Amino acid sequence: MNKTATCELLLFVSGEAGLTLSELATLTELSKQACQQQIEHLQEKYQKDGESALTIIETAGKYRLSSKEEFADILKNYAKTPLNQSLSKSALEVLSIIAYKQPLTRLEVDMLRGVNSSGVLSTLRAYDLIEKQGELEAPGRPSLYGTTEFFLDYIGINDLSELPEVDETEFLAEKQVLFGEENTENLANEELSKEEEERENQ
Amino acid sequence: MTEEIKIRINDFEGPLDLLLHLVSQYQMDIFQVPLVEVIEQYLDYLHKMKKLELELAGDYMVIASQLMLIKSRRLLPSVAENFEEDTEQLEYELLAQIDEYRKYKRLSQDLADLHDVRSQFYSKAKTEIITEETQLMKDKTTIDLFLAFSKVLELQRQKIEDENTTIETE
Numbered sequence: 001m002n003k004t005a006t007c008e009l010l011l012f013v014s015g016e017a018g019l020t021l022s023e024l025a026t027l028t029e030l031s032k033q034a035c036q037q038q039i040e041h042l043q044e045k046y047q048k049d050g051e052s053a054l055t056i057i058e059t060a061g062k063y064r065l066s067s068k069e070e071f072a073d074i075l076k077n078y079a080k081t082p083l084n085q086s087l088s089k090s091a092l093e094v095l096s097i098i099a100y101k102q103p104l105t106r107l108e109v110d111m112l113r114g115v116n117s118s119g120v121l122s123t124l125r126a127y128d129l130i131e132k133q134g135e136l137e138a139p140g141r142p143s144l145y146g147t148t149e150f151f152l153d154y155i156g157i158n159d160l161s162e163l164p165e166v167d168e169t170e171f172l173a174e175k176q177v178l179f180g181e182e183n184t185e186n187l188a189n190e191e192l193s194k195e196e197e198e199r200e201n202q
Numbered sequence: 203m204t205e206e207i208k209i210r211i212n213d214f215e216g217p218l219d220l221l222l223h224l225v226s227q228y229q230m231d232i233f234q235v236p237l238v239e240v241i242e243q244y245l246d247y248l249h250k251m252k253k254l255e256l257e258l259a260g261d262y263m264v265i266a267s268q269l270m271l272i273k274s275r276r277l278l279p280s281v282a283e284n285f286e287e288d289t290e291q292l293e294y295e296l297l298a299q300i301d302e303y304r305k306y307k308r309l310s311q312d313l314a315d316l317h318d319v320r321s322q323f324y325s326k327a328k329t330e331i332i333t334e335e336t337q338l339m340k341d342k343t344t345i346d347l348f349l350a351f352s353k354v355l356e357l358q359r360q361k362i363e364d365e366n367t368t369i370e371t372e
Contacts, residue, residue, distance in 0.1 A: 016325035057323050066323035075324045082357075084321040086314070090215050096310035112302060115216030115261045126356035155313055156320030164312040166305055 003028055004045075007038045011056065011065040016081070018062030018153075039063055060152035061159070082127050083154060094120045095129060099151065099163060103133045103144035121145065129154060217265035218303040225300070268296060 006028050010019060019027075025035045043056050046068075055068045067075060076084070087095065094117050097109050109117045124130045133146040152158060214220040275289040 013329045013331065015328040017328040018325075055323070059320065064323075064325050066325040069322040072322040072324070079324050081324070084324065086317065086321070089310075092310040092314050093215060093306060096313050097306050099313065100306070100309065111299075112306060113216055114218035114265055114299070114303065122356065123360060126353055126360065128353075154320065155316040157316070164309065164316065166309060 003030060003034075004038050004041055007035065008042055008065075011042075011063060014064075016064060016066075016083070018059075018064035020062050024063065057156075058158060059156050060149045062153075064153075087127075088120075090115075090117075091120050091123055095124055095147075095151070098124075098130050098145050099147050099160070102146035105136055105142040105144055107142060109145075215307075217262045218300055219307070220262075221265065222300055222304055222307070265296075268292070272296070 007024060010024060010027055021032050021035055024030075024039075025032045028035060028038075030038070039056060046052050046054050046056070053067050053071050055066060057064055057066050090113075093113060094109055097112055098104065101108070101112075106117060106121060109121070121130070128148055128150045130145050130151070131148050132143045134144050135141045136144055147160070152160070157163065214223065272289065272292050275285075275292070278285075280286055
């Protein structure tokens with residue numbers, strides 16, 4: 001029994017659920033390191049083979065057998081899995097607030113957005129992107145929300161520490177323009193044209 | 203103040219988004235935002251919608267009343283010692299709220315970009331393998347069944363909502 005083939009087989013069967021390195025190691029009876037090498041070997045093999053549509057990606061700490069990027073357009077109409085669906089603007093806003101400030105309550109999300117978020121929260125829960133993570137020791141015992149493992153997979157990272165950070169320098173410059181008392185005309189115009197560009201690109 | 207402000211309320215994710223837009227677009231001091239015009243536009247829009255989105259309207263009204271309070275306090279002469287301080291505190295809180303909101307608006311775009319990259323990769327569903335030796339674990343309860351089905355229902359509801367196209371009359 002070829003070990004590379006065994007790895008490929010296990011990844012194929014697990015599909016979108018994927019397998020962690022230690023699960024793979026247990027099943028193939030290899031060391032974790034050897035497993036890692038096998039996976040890299042497989043990845044290389046797929047990469048070289050122009051006649052293969054497969055690749056292996058690592059998200060949320062699991063390896064998953066998936067199609068290569070360049071086939072996305074062909075599959076777009078065929079597959080409508082939650083992972084390949086985009087969220088609405090409001091759902092994204094709520095999701096990012098929860099991702100960065102978790103665990104937090106619905107009220108805290110509402111305060112930050114200035115609008116009621118209960119509908120969006122139930123959507124995100126249905127998609128398994130967020131979950132209840134206990135209750136706050138406060139009157140009314142409100143639920144605390146946090147992100148799930150699927151959220152990591154959804155945005156294609158392995159760990160919350162990989163979340164993108166706000167570019168503070170740019171952010172502060174913009175802040176001075178918007179809220180500062182100083183009259184920074186040039187900066188303002190630059191920022192505005194940048195914003196307009198962004199809008200056009202969207 | 204006299205210039206016409208053209209905005210469509212339903213392009214915004216609530217009052218903070220709208221205020222942020224006004225501040226950045228029109229280079230206005232936030233407390234110079236022509237509230238009356240904004241509120242009128244908003245009520246007009248609600249009227250057109252033919253159905254009262256009271257919850258949504260309420261969110262706008264809350265922020266609008268905050269702004270009005272600050273505006274009126276600005277006009278009044280100082281009556282007490284800490285009157286001006288209180289007013290500044292009110293202003294500061296609102297500005298801080300908009301500032302924070304701006305951060306998450308930006309970050310949510312970053313997350314969307316990340317997801318766009320991830321969504322280029324498709325996988326198949328897990329293959330359920332059944333053998334003679336497979337034993338049922340009996341680790342699921344009626345609650346699990348209930349939650350599983352309500353999740354299916356919720357996802358279906360989303361789907362129908364997404365597919366529905368509303369026709370607006372200008």
